[in-house]
Amino acid sequence: MGKASNRKRLTRSAARSFVGKGKGNRHRSGSTLSRPRPQSRGVERLTIAIDGPSGAGKSTVASSLGRRLGYLYIDTGAMYRSVALRVKEKGVMLEDELAVGRVASSLHITFATEGDQTHVFCEGRDITEAIRTPEISRLASSISKQKGVREALVRIQREMGREGGVILEGRDIGTVVFPDADVKFYLDADSDERVRRRHHELAERGVKADLEETRGELLQRDHNDMHRSHSPLKKADDALLIDTTHRSVEEIVEEMIDIVKAKSKG
Ligand code: DC
Numbered sequence: 644m645g646k647a648s649n650r651k652r653l654t655r656s657a658a659r660s661f662v663g664k665g666k667g668n669r670h671r672s673g674s675t676l677s678r679p680r681p682q683s684r685g686v687e688r689l690t691i692a693i694d695g696p697s698g699a700g701k702s703t704v705a706s707s708l709g710r711r712l713g714y715l716y717i718d719t720g721a722m723y724r725s726v727a728l729r730v731k732e733k734g735v736m737l738e739d740e741l742a743v744g745r746v747a748s749s750l751h752i753t754f755a756t757e758g759d760q761t762h763v764f765c766e767g768r769d770i771t772e773a774i775r776t777p778e779i780s781r782l783a784s785s786i787s788k789q790k791g792v793r794e795a796l797v798r799i800q801r802e803m804g805r806e807g808g809v810i811l812e813g814r815d816i817g818t819v820v821f822p823d824a825d826v827k828f829y830l831d832a833d834s835d836e837r838v839r840r841r842h843h844e845l846a847e848r849g850v851k852a853d854l855e856e857t858r859g860e861l862l863q864r865d866h867n868d869m870h871r872s873h874s875p876l877k878k879a880d881d882a883l884l885i886d887t888t889h890r891s892v893e894e895i896v897e898e899m900i901d902i903v904k905a906k907s908k909g
Pocket of ligand 1: 783816864
């Protein structure tokens with residue numbers, strides 16, 4: 644990661660800060676989307692796809708990029724997690740794919756930023772913390788295999804990104820959700836580093852987790868994401884691969900901004 648000691652390292656905790664500043668800056672799927680004020684002028688409203696495995700730093704750089712460009716940042720993983728939480732709360736059996744799909748289709752998700760912190764609301768309830776537990780991570784990984792869930796969430800994501808000026812981050816953005824995205828990035832990092840980041844993120848949130856357990860779960864989820872039959876995680880042919888292992892957030896974001904600007908000048 645960065646050489647300078649004051650450089651921010653890639654941790655998931657910084658990743659929640661996206662889409663502009665100020666209380667109540669809310670946006671939701673497909674309706675009134677409030678956008679942050681651009682800090683970079685003269686950049687067209689492009690669609691930017693960021694994919695990659697867990698702990699690659701996608702959310703951190705996507706949120707920072709969103710603020711710099713004045714683009715909406717959409718954390719699609721939070722959407723799968725929200726469906727998982729609702730499925731659990733409603734007592735829906737995972738095997739009942741029709742019922743799980745119905746939960747996904749009726750998902751009413753809202754993202755709101757307050758200063759540097761982004762909150763996720765489901766039907767008006769703040770579920771930011773509730774969707775970050777290891778149990779919900781496992782459940783999200785499991786329901787994200789289901790075709791009905793993916794179709795419902797992809798529909799919502801396309802609606803959210805319809806107008807451009809948007810950064811979507813996930814596993815299938817450049818391959819399935821927006822295969823024609825203007826700019827595609829695929830972020831990756833050494834698995835040890837990804838595990839370290841995830842462990843650090845859990846510790847920061849007060850979740851005690853064994854490092855080896857975190858490793859097992861993260862690698863298992865990556866394996867599931869890469870090997871499922873519907874929309875597996877893979878790099879789009881035209882995505883730019885960025886290895887974040889030894890780099891600072893600032894360096895990566897600067898590189899991305901240069902690429903986005905070059906693209907928007909056409
Ligand atoms: O990025 P995350 O850890 O918050 O994602 C949670 C789960 O959702 C993870 O198992 C991968 C899955 N996911 C997906 O299948 N497709 C996406 N576009 C985003 C996340």
